[in-house]
Each structure stands twice: as structure tokens, then as C-alpha cells.
Amino acid sequence: xxxxxxxxxxxxxxxxxxxxxxxxxxxxxxxxxxxxxxxxxxxxxxxxxxxxxxxxxxxxxxxxxxxxxxxxxxxxxxxxxxxxxxxxxxxxxxxxxxxxxxxxxxxxxxxxxxxxxxxxxxxxxxxxxxxxxxxxxxxxxxxxxxxxxxxxxxxxxxxxxxxxxxxxxxxxxxxxxxxxxxxxxxxxxxxxxxxxxxxxxxxxxxxxxxxxxxxxxxxxxxxxxxxxxxxxxxxxxxxxxxxxxxxxxxxxxxxxxxxxxxxxxxxxxxxxxxxxxxxxxxxxxxxxxxxxxxxxxxxxxxxxxxxxxxxxxxxxxxxxxxxxxxxxxxxxxxxxxxxxxxxxxxxxxxxxxxxxxxxxxxxxxxxxxxxxxxxxxxxxxxxxxxxxxxxxxxxxxxxxxxxxxxxxxxxxxxxxxxxx
Numbered sequence: 001x002x003x004x005x006x007x008x009x010x011x012x013x014x015x016x017x018x019x020x021x022x023x024x025x026x027x028x029x030x031x032x033x034x035x036x037x038x039x040x041x042x043x044x045x046x047x048x049x050x051x052x053x054x055x056x057x058x059x060x061x062x063x064x065x066x067x068x069x070x071x072x073x074x075x076x077x078x079x080x081x082x083x084x085x086x087x088x089x090x091x092x093x094x095x096x097x098x099x100x101x102x103x104x105x106x107x108x109x110x111x112x113x114x115x116x117x118x119x120x121x122x123x124x125x126x127x128x129x130x131x132x133x134x135x136x137x138x139x140x141x142x143x144x145x146x147x148x149x150x151x152x153x154x155x156x157x158x159x160x161x162x163x164x165x166x167x168x169x170x171x172x173x174x175x176x177x178x179x180x181x182x183x184x185x186x187x188x189x190x191x192x193x194x195x196x197x198x199x200x201x202x203x204x205x206x207x208x209x210x211x212x213x214x215x216x217x218x219x220x221x222x223x224x225x226x227x228x229x230x231x232x233x234x235x236x237x238x239x240x241x242x243x244x245x246x247x248x249x250x251x252x253x254x255x256x257x258x259x260x261x262x263x264x265x266x267x268x269x270x271x272x273x274x275x276x277x278x279x280x281x282x283x284x285x286x287x288x289x290x291x292x293x294x295x296x297x298x299x300x301x302x303x304x305x306x307x308x309x310x311x312x313x314x315x316x317x318x319x320x321x322x323x324x325x326x327x328x329x330x331x332x333x334x335x336x337x338x339x340x341x342x343x344x345x346x347x348x349x350x351x352x353x354x355x356x357x358x359x360x361x362x363x364x365x366x367x368x369x370x371x372x373x374x375x376x377x378x379x380x381x382x383x384x385x386x387x388x389x390x391x392x393x394x395x396x397x398x399x400x401x402x403x404x405x406x407x408x409x410x411x412x413x414x415x416x417x418x419x420x
Contacts (some may be wrong), residue, residue: 089138
């Protein structure tokens with residue numbers, strides 16, 4: 001069995017990152033078997049190298065190796081490309097054609113971007129994986145094939161399964177062994193090494209001196225996120241090699257070739273930003289209404305205490321605390337002249353006879369009824385907001401709770417309360 005280092009030299013793989021080495025080790029170990037392999041990783045990380053390693057180290061190495069980009073073949077013709085067709089099977093089918101699975105019999109097929117396969121083609125592929133059988137388009141004859149399948153994808157297969165874009169049974173058939181290649185930003189020590197290799201290659205190709213990065217430029221290179229991974233790094237090395245007159249590249253020179261170099265963070269677009277401004281205003285109004293409700297409750301308690309107990313010292317001290325809560329931090333500096341006439345009448349209640357006290361109690365109970373009506377109105381608004389938020393997020397409680405500014409547990413309690 002060849003070593004990892006020997007394989008890297010043989011296939012021109014550069015770098016010594018532990019995750020990269022582990023991926024190559026898994027490819028070496030699985031190569032002698034006929035197990036299906038799924039290679040995962042972001043676009044541009046070099047996934048096409050893994051199936052080549054597996055094929056070259058397998059007992060099929062003398063058979064054919066065919067790489068198929070599933071995302072580049074139109075949906076209407078992909079079945080014909082993979083499984084072949086009979087003459088007259090469709091318009092333009094002037095002769096019988098052998099598909100890749102028939103041509104590669106005894107060899108290996110690499111299905112790149114397998115996540116882009118249409119669902120009907122996925123059913124056909126599943127049959128090949130299960131019993132090695134396929135049927136040409138326009139034929140009723142079952143044919144056998146002995147093909148090793150290695151697939152690759154840069155999409156989240158679990159998300160695709162959840163959205164019913166990819167069959168779960170096919171995923172588990174393809175991913176008997178899964179090999180993941182790390183993105184370039186996680187291979188910090190390999191970035192400059194790869195750049196130097198690409199710069200050297202392009203210097204030879206275009207017959208010009210090799211470009212070199214200054215110390216500050218190397219720091220910029222290492223701190224960039226490389227969304228396009230190795231493919232992007234290679235393209236930038238080629239651009240600089242061709243366009244720059246000076247062979248010594250400064251940090252400023254390099255920044256001109258790096259998109260969005262001012263940000264080292266990934267561009268994440270929150271779905272909340274897609275909502276209208278009206279949604280944000282409604283959320284603010286929702287919170288303001290509940291703050292007002294709390295203030296009204298505090299004012300009601302203050303009024304009741306003053307009516308029932310008069311102006312003794314203990315009650316006055318407690319009332320000052322309630323006043324400060326209602327009017328904010330400036331409550332310590334509030335005097336009677338600062339309070340409007342309505343509040344002044346409530347707060348300055350002298351000792352009264354029984355008839356006057358009863359009259360004030362009647363006024364309080366009337367005010368309490370009004371407050372209950374307002375509370376009911378707030379509940380209606382709360383119910384309406386919760387309903388609309390749940391509808392907008394298709395019943396997803398977490399997203400709705402985030403939008404409403406409450407916890408998911410509180411939202412669940414509200415849903416049970418209102419029987420939603």
C-alpha cells in the first residue's frame with residue numbers, strides 16, 4: 001500500500017494539513033474494495049482528485065475511468081447519457097447509443113455534483129447500486145453492469161433530503177464511506193505553499209519571472225477567507241502573474257485582486273432582512289404596548305394604596321418607588337409641579353370622609369374595568385401578531401419566536417393558551 005506522501009507526489013497534491021492527509025488515507029484504505037464512496041466539500045477544494053486515487057489503487061485500474069458532471073447535463077438527456085438509448089426512443093435518436101454505465105463496465109464512474117441529479121434519474125441510479133441493473137431509454141431489456149461508483153457533492157445532502165430534492169435511500173447507498181475535504185481557509189499553513197506553486201507554474205507557462213509576495217502581502221493572503229478555495233487561489237495567482245509589471249507583490253497590489261477584502265467574515269444574508277420595514281415597526285409597537293400595560297398596572301396599584309391607606313409615611317415611601325418606576329430614572333427629581341393635574345389629583349389625596357372614599361373607590365373600579373378592556377385589546381393584538389408570524393414562517397416556532405422577540409418556550413405556552 002502506497003504512503004500518503006507518495007500519493008500526494010503522484011497526483012500533484014500540495015499541502016500537509018491533517019484533515020487533508022486523513023482524507024487521502026481513507027481513499028487509500030477504501031480503494032481495494034468495491035464500496036461506494038461519497039466525496040464532500042465546498043466547491044473548488046479538489047474533490048476530483050479522490051476518485052482518481054481510488055481508481056488507480058483499485059483492481060479496476062486497467063478498466064475505464066469516466067468522470068461525469070451531473071450538473072452540466074440537461075435534465076432531458078441525462079438518462080440517455082448515463083444509461084444509453086435505443087434508436088427512435090425520442091426525437092433525434094437516429095441510432096442506438098451506449099451510456100456511460102455500459103461503456104465503463106468493469107471500471108469506475110465518478111459522478112460529480114450528484115446532488116443535481118433529477119429524481120427519476122436517482123431511481124435508475126439506485127437500481128444500479130442495488131443489483132447492477134439498468135435499462136436503456138426506450139428499451140425494455142434489463143442489462144447488467146459492473147461499475148464502481150464514486151460520487152461528489154458540494155451541497156448539504158441532509159438539507160436536500162429534507163427538501164425532497166434527493167432520495168434518502170440513495171444517499172445511504174452512495175455514502176457507504178464518506179470522505180470530506182477541508183476548505184482552504186482551514187488549511188492556513190498550505191495557502192502560501194499553494195500560491196508559490198501556482199506562481200511558479202505560471203511563470204514557466206508564460207515565460208516570465210515568478211512573482212513573490214512581500215511579508216505584509218502574505219498576511220493578507222492567509223487572512224482572506226477564500227470562498228472559491230483552491231480554484232480561486234489558482235486564478236488569482238494567474239491574474240497577478242500576467243497583469244503585474246513588478247514581480248514583487250505588495251499587500252496593496254494583492255488586495256486589488258481579492259473581492260471584499262475588507263471583510264474576513266462570510267457573507268451571510270439573514271432572512272429577517274428580507275422582511276418589510278412594517279414587520280420591524282410592528283415588533284416595536286408590540287413591545288411598547290406591553291411596557292404601557294406594565295406601567296398602567298403599577299399606576300393602578302399606587303392609586304389603590306393611596307385610596308385605602310391614606311398618607312402615612314410607610315405608604316408614601318413605597319409610592320415614591322412606584323413613581324420612579326413609572327417616570328424613569330428622573331423620578332427622584334419629580335415634584336408635584338412636574339406631574340400633570342390628573343396625576344396630581346390621584347397622588348395628593350387628603351383624609352376623606354366615608355362618602356368621599358366610597359366615591360373614589362367607585363372611580364377606581366371604573367378605571368379597572370377600562371384597564372381590563374385595554375388588556376383584552378392587547379391580548380387580541382398579541383394573538384394576531386403570533387398568528388401572522390407563525391403563518392409567515394410556515395409554523396416554525398423558533399423563527400417566529402426570534403421575530404417576536406420572545407423565547408421559543410414562551411411562544412409554545414402562548415400557542416397552547418390561544419389554542420393555535
